[in-house]
Ligand SMILES: Nc1nc2c(ncn2[C@@H]2O[C@H](COP(=O)(O)OP(=O)(O)OP(=O)(O)O)[C@@H](O)[C@H]2O)c(=O)[nH]1
């Protein structure tokens with residue numbers, strides 16, 4: 018089972034504000050969440066998805082896609098993750114938590130990363146400082162340490178870093194520059210459509226991408 022935490026859309030991705038017009042910001046965040054969720058739900062090794070959120074729009078969209086929704090306990094990101102992981106304990110071999118800002122995630126990249134989970138393990142983000150995925154086998158506490166410098170915190174807590182050729186999995190979107198990168202990697206349909214709509218899309222050919 019996989020868990021994705023999502024902040025309320027009016028508060029989410031504050032560092033990304035300004036990348037698109039203010040009134041389109043919630044749509045962009047939602048599109049990235051939906052593309053992340055779609056990739057997770059299409060992964061063959063994932064038994065199901067639970068989204069921990071207090072946002073009614075996010076809840077409605079991901080439910081329609083086939084995810085379950087749990088209310089955010091309201092005590093921050095790691096509390097939301099612990100709560101989500103507890104909700105699915107005993108329902109699957111492995112539990113994985115994933116950030117909701119991975120619009121270029123591909124199901125096969127998630128499958129490949131999860132195949133390497135033999136103990137408590139994490140996937141650092143592309144920058145190497147943050148974390149995009151933390152996973153545990155049965156009966157192992159999740160002990161999430163997301164937040165600034167989380168890759169070092171997960172490593173220091175004994176989690177095994179997993180690295181592989183998983184560019185879509187590792188590329189989270191925190192800034193406007195990250196949007197360019199996910200477009201180059203190949204963002205999911207919803208994110209690409211939104212960015213095209215606001216004039217930020219790229220035209221890609223086998224020779225490369227150009228604005
Ligand atoms: N349910 C829940 N999700 C959270 C919370 N804080 C962060 N998240 C989610 O955790 C994931 C990773 O968080 P960040 O990359 O820091 O995203 P963010 O907090 O929206 O971004 P900034 O406002 O720019 O810090 C995203 O999917 C967020 O929506 C929280 O308190 N509750």
Ligand SMILES: C=C(OP(=O)(O)O)C(=O)O
Nearest residue numbers: 147148163164167189191
């Ligand atoms: C919350 C995190 O993401 P970011 O640093 O990308 O905000 C994290 O890496 O723990």
